[in-house]
Amino acid sequence: MTEITLPDKDVVVLERKNFQGLLDALSDSGYELLGPIVRDSAIVYERIHAVDELPVGWVDVCEPGKYRLVKEKKKTLFGCTIGSQSWRRFLHPPTSKLWEATRDGNGFKVIQPEPDQVKRALIGVRSCDLAALAIHDKILSQGQYIDHSYQERRRNLFVVAVNCVRPGGTCFCASMKTGPKATSGFDLALTEMYVSNRHYFIVEPGSKAGKKLVDKLPVRQPKESEIKAAQKELNKAASGMTRTIDSEHIGKLLNEKFDDPHWEAIAERCLACGNCTMVCPTCFCTNVEDSTDLTGQHAQRQRWWDSCFTVDYSYIHGGSIRTSVTSRYRQWMMHKLVYWQEQFGMSGCVGCGRCITWCPVGIDITEEARQLTVKE
Amino acid sequence: METQQTSKHSDAAKQPDPMLVRPLQIHRIIKELGDTFSLILQPQDDDADFPFQPGQFNMLYVYGVGEVPISISGDPARRETLVHTTREVGTVTRAMRKLKVGDSLGVRGPYGKGWPVDKAENQDIVLLTGGIGLAPLRPMIHYLLTRREKYGRIVLLYGARTPEDILYRKDLEKWRSRFDLEMHLTVDHATGAWRGNVGVVTSLVSRSPFDPQNCIAMVCGPEIMMRFAVMELQKRGVADDRIYISMERNMKCGIGLCGHCQLGPTFVCKDGPVYCYVDIKDIFTKREM
Numbered sequence: 001m002t003e004i005t006l007p008d009k010d011v012v013v014l015e016r017k018n019f020q021g022l023l024d025a026l027s028d029s030g031y032e033l034l035g036p037i038v039r040d041s042a043i044v045y046e047r048i049h050a051v052d053e054l055p056v057g058w059v060d061v062c063e064p065g066k067y068r069l070v071k072e073k074k075k076t077l078f079g080c081t082i083g084s085q086s087w088r089r090f091l092h093p094p095t096s097k098l099w100e101a102t103r104d105g106n107g108f109k110v111i112q113p114e115p116d117q118v119k120r121a122l123i124g125v126r127s128c129d130l131a132a133l134a135i136h137d138k139i140l141s142q143g144q145y146i147d148h149s150y151q152e153r154r155r156n157l158f159v160v161a162v163n164c165v166r167p168g169g170t171c172f173c174a175s176m177k178t179g180p181k182a183t184s185g186f187d188l189a190l191t192e193m194y195v196s197n198r199h200y201f202i203v204e205p206g207s208k209a210g211k212k213l214v215d216k217l218p219v220r221q222p223k224e225s226e227i228k229a230a231q232k233e234l235n236k237a238a239s240g241m242t243r244t245i246d247s248e249h250i251g252k253l254l255n256e257k258f259d260d261p262h263w264e265a266i267a268e269r270c271l272a273c274g275n276c277t278m279v280c281p282t283c284f285c286t287n288v289e290d291s292t293d294l295t296g297q298h299a300q301r302q303r304w305w306d307s308c309f310t311v312d313y314s315y316i317h318g319g320s321i322r323t324s325v326t327s328r329y330r331q332w333m334m335h336k337l338v339y340w341q342e343q344f345g346m347s348g349c350v351g352c353g354r355c356i357t358w359c360p361v362g363i364d365i366t367e368e369a370r371q372l373t374v375k376e
Numbered sequence: 377m378e379t380q381q382t383s384k385h386s387d388a389a390k391q392p393d394p395m396l397v398r399p400l401q402i403h404r405i406i407k408e409l410g411d412t413f414s415l416i417l418q419p420q421d422d423d424a425d426f427p428f429q430p431g432q433f434n435m436l437y438v439y440g441v442g443e444v445p446i447s448i449s450g451d452p453a454r455r456e457t458l459v460h461t462t463r464e465v466g467t468v469t470r471a472m473r474k475l476k477v478g479d480s481l482g483v484r485g486p487y488g489k490g491w492p493v494d495k496a497e498n499q500d501i502v503l504l505t506g507g508i509g510l511a512p513l514r515p516m517i518h519y520l521l522t523r524r525e526k527y528g529r530i531v532l533l534y535g536a537r538t539p540e541d542i543l544y545r546k547d548l549e550k551w552r553s554r555f556d557l558e559m560h561l562t563v564d565h566a567t568g569a570w571r572g573n574v575g576v577v578t579s580l581v582s583r584s585p586f587d588p589q590n591c592i593a594m595v596c597g598p599e600i601m602m603r604f605a606v607m608e609l610q611k612r613g614v615a616d617d618r619i620y621i622s623m624e625r626n627m628k629c630g631i632g633l634c635g636h637c638q639l640g641p642t643f644v645c646k647d648g649p650v651y652c653y654v655d656i657k658d659i660f661t662k663r664e665m
Contacts, residue, residue, distance in 0.1 A: 098395050099393075099395070099396055099397075101439065101440075101482075103439075106401075106478045106479050106480060107399050107401065107420060107479070107480030108399055108439050108480055108482075109399070110396055110397055110398075110399065110482070112393060112396060139633070140633065143632060143633075144631070144632070144646070145391075145394045145631035145632060145633060146391065146394070147633055148393045148394075148395070258662060258665075259662075284633070284635060285634060285635030285636065286628065286629070286633070286634045286635070287628055287634070287636075288443070288628050288629075288634075289442075290437065290438075290440055290441060290442045290443065291440060292439075292440035296440065299439055299440040301395075301443075306628075306634070306635070306636070308635070313626065313636060314625070314626055314636070315626055316624055316625060316626050317465035317466055318465075321625065321626075321664060321665070322664045323664065324664060326664075327663075327664030327665075331638075335638065338641070339638070339640060339641040341641075342641035343641055343642075343643070
């Protein structure tokens with residue numbers, strides 16, 4: 001594994017007591033702040049205003065099919081790794097109205113909704129989720145056809161990344177080469193340090209907008225020892241992950257396993273509930289529903305997240321293509337690890353581990369990949 | 377942060393939203409068969425130009441009910457109207473059938489890859505189809521006949537359930553009377569005065585006059601029929617890269633963004649619906665792919 005280092009230039013230190021200043025500077029620039037908070041005993045991303053709304057002192061304990069929050073003595077702001085939901089809901093919302101139409105004689109007129117011009121600042125995005133964001137950029141805004149609502153929301157985004165100094169229990173970003181340190185796609189990247197009762201952030205600007213914001217903050221130059229300490233923490237996190245996927249070879253290996261009996265063994269446990277597709281930061285499938293009001297004068301097209309685990313997902317007249325749970329689990333996993341490569345030139349899995357944590361029966365994609373591809 | 381890639385594609389961003397439908401007026405309705413009908417569409421204003429490749433499809437929206445992918449089945453040279461032949465099989469197509477002349481239908485498209493019109497030049501052409509599978513091939517037949525001198529022999533093999541289920545009868549009669557297109561029809565069940573072939577359409581392949589080494593086969597029908605069609609063509613010695621098939625999957629967007637139509641590593645809406653068999657032979661026969 002290559003050594004993780006921080007850049008020599010432009011890196012500054014922001015003391016914990018000045019963290020609110022960072023949030024205020026963003027608010028003053030017109031950004032709506034979105035960050036991790038504790039709700040219903042889980043970390044969720046919501047609108048925030050002040051630093052004490054962050055999950056101060058909380059740490060998440062993640063295992064296959066298990067999630068707990070534990071309070072620690074250290075009053076870290078970003079002790080929890082990733083939220084239960086991913087950030088995609090702010091750019092590619094779970095439900096949205098694509099357009100409306102009104103009756104017009106025998107015909108109808110289509111009315112496009114107003115563009116979303118809200119400036120959003122995401123606070124505390126982990127490198128796995130940054131990789132997921134880059135994946136959605138590629139799929140939804142760089143192909144032949146563009147998802148306009150995604151592009152509108154994406155355009156006004158400010159990203160404050162947080163590097164992981166503690167791997168979550170189900171994480172495997174190091175093996176997917178997406179973390180634990182953010183390397184691109186952010187405006188600012190923070191490394192939270194809590195050593196000998198000193199609490200501060202190493203701040204790395206990643207864009208012009210990020211640099212401009214840093215200029216407004218009471219920051220200072222880092223000491224060499226502080227940089228070294230942060231690098232040490234990041235490398236510790238990278239080597240602390242127990243789960244891995246052989247990201248270089250998995251596509252080829254798995255592609256040959258379409259008819260493997262092990263898919264049946266997974267399907268015996270899989271409930272086809274679709275939780276994995278709801279928490280996955282890269283899933284992008286949607287369904288649409290057209291409807292009218294009671295008068296029939298107004299119609300609309302609504303779009304929402306869909307899941308390849310439903311039977312309806314593959315329905316064509318005469319019946320669904322993927323009726324068995326075996327085929328639906330296989331479609332999901334092969335799409336992430338095999339087909340995505342061919343479709344978009346990248347893996348569809350970023351190693352965040354959410355699908356493992358939030359699977360009600362604890363199916364572990366890394367373990368199933370290993371079972372399927374590693375010969376005893 | 378704004379990525380370089382996003383700004384690089386700002387031209388695409390200036391395109392109108394591809395999810396917006398364009399209302400077109402139903403100019404004429406043709407009742408084809410008991411459950412099958414054709415809609416001839418024109419815009420409400422005079423701005424009528426609908427260029428498309430034979431084999432492509434449009435997303436058709438019935439006001440307030442829903443949207444379905446339907447192949448374009450008119451003559452590609454007649455760009456002032458759009459023709460769609462539809463069979464009533466679900467909620468949307470049922471509602472579509474109830475529409476009247478003068479009503480509007482929402483249209484997005486054309487989408488997808490069509491038949492290989494250029495690769496087919498100077499080749500014998502085998503058109504192998506069953507049932508309503510003739511609809512996505514009709515633009516191709518028009519296209520071939522408009523440029524007849526560019527192609528070798530043209531063989532149309534068409535199968536229907538019964539003689540009453542034969543689609544586009546008038547067109548077939550017109551084509552049969554030509555000396556430059558060979559046509560063989562067959563039905564699964566003969567009724568009434570039918571004196572033609574009885575049996576599956578794929579059985580006609582072995583007796584058809586075309587050069588297997590210099591032909592392009594275009595196949596459209598139910599998947600099971602296409603599977604046997606491919607086998608029969610292979611038996612005649614037609615190479616896999618000379619066989620084209622048209623696939624069908626659930627589609628919600630038609631533009632590669634909703635995920636529904638995935639067939640292995642491909643999206644039927646943008647990599648298909650027409651595929652060269654050599655490109656999907658490994659996945660075509662897999663069940664529940």
